[in-house]
Amino acid sequence: MKSVSEIPVRVRYAPSPTGLLNLGGARTALFNWLFAKKEGGKFILRIEDTDTERSKKEYEKNILESLRWLGIHWDEGPDIGGPFGPYRQSERLDSYEQHLKKLLSQKKAYFCFCSKEQLEAEKQAMLAQGLAAKYNGHCASLNEEEVEIRKKRGEASVIRFRVPQVEVEFHDVIRGKIKFDASLIGDVVIARDVRSPLYSFSVVIDDAAMKISHVIRGEDLLPTTPSQILLQKTFGFEEPRYAHLPLILGQDRKKLSKRYSDTSLFEYRTRGYLP
Ligand code: GLU
Numbered sequence: 001m002k003s004v005s006e007i008p009v010r011v012r013y014a015p016s017p018t019g020l021l022n023l024g025g026a027r028t029a030l031f032n033w034l035f036a037k038k039e040g041g042k043f044i045l046r047i048e049d050t051d052t053e054r055s056k057k058e059y060e061k062n063i064l065e066s067l068r069w070l071g072i073h074w075d076e077g078p079d080i081g082g083p084f085g086p087y088r089q090s091e092r093l094d095s096y097e098q099h100l101k102k103l104l105s106q107k108k109a110y111f112c113f114c115s116k117e118q119l120e121a122e123k124q125a126m127l128a129q130g131l132a133a134k135y136n137g138h139c140a141s142l143n144e145e146e147v148e149i150r151k152k153r154g155e156a157s158v159i160r161f162r163v164p165q166v167e168v169e170f171h172d173v174i175r176g177k178i179k180f181d182a183s184l185i186g187d188v189v190i191a192r193d194v195r196s197p198l199y200s201f202s203v204v205i206d207d208a209a210m211k212i213s214h215v216i217r218g219e220d221l222l223p224t225t226p227s228q229i230l231l232q233k234t235f236g237f238e239e240p241r242y243a244h245l246p247l248i249l250g251q252d253r254k255k256l257s258k259r260y261s262d263t264s265l266f267e268y269r270t271r272g273y274l275p
Helices: 023-039 057-070 093-105 116-128 144-152 199-209 219-235 265-270
Strands: 010-013 042-045 109-112 158-161 167-172 176-181 189-193 214-218 241-245
Touching: 010 023, 010 214, 023 042, 023 057, 023 214, 023 241, 057 265, 093 109, 093 158, 093 189, 093 199, 093 219, 109 144, 158 219, 167 219, 167 241, 176 219, 189 199, 199 219, 214 219, 219 241
Parallel strands: 010 042, 214 241
Antiparallel strands: 109 158, 158 189, 167 176
16 A cells, blocks of 8 residues: 555545534534645545435535535535545436446446345344344346346346455454444345445445545444445455544434434534634
8 A cells, every 4th residue: 555645635525415514514524625735635525316215406505605604615516526526425326327337247236126025034043043134145147138038028127236255354444443344234125126226336436536535434334334335346446545533422422413412513514603
């Protein structure tokens, strides 16, 4: 791995516009921005709106306005563009499609037709045996004809990444050495179909395409890191450095959430707080 001084620092704040910007999000943005400033790097704002049901334009607007109010300005972003745009994931579907098709054609990903009920029953059975719940690979060896027939019949499907059964080890800038046994993860869902990727897939493609050097984000996303690293390896992408920040908790020791606490940044503004 190259030393920090050798790589141009490019960090991103990548919110999903599924709620108003809260303190936790603002802090993640602040850490990224400060780090970029300190290192003379670039701070990128990327809107992760692949969840079409929960993403809303009004939330995106609120996030941008809240960051501006705080005085956090980005060098590249959905409103100002930049050399690696577009910076809104819903405008990058061609790239995800191309990468998903590549994985499917190399059999590193496959279509899965298991129903929610079936998956839930399997999960409960595994938990009852004291095992880590993971997908049992039921659809992992369906052949192409079978897949075609079932799709033509209109059966609902998702795309799973064939997670290599290896140990994943990485150095987290904050937490030090982290090791995961990928055989405990199972084949994760990465998309609903080739034009409908999930966050954990699109994030990998975009971090590589936007040449992100450091991924600084909340530690609630730590469990998603091993499969993201395995996807990077599969595509031959360079691995960014990771820094998972501890979360800000409420007085009840629970994570601040968009739904349960009144911590939207603009509420503070309304109450007269200064940025
Ligand atoms: N879009 C993700 C979220 O809002 C964050 C992605 C990331 O920082 O890797 O939770």
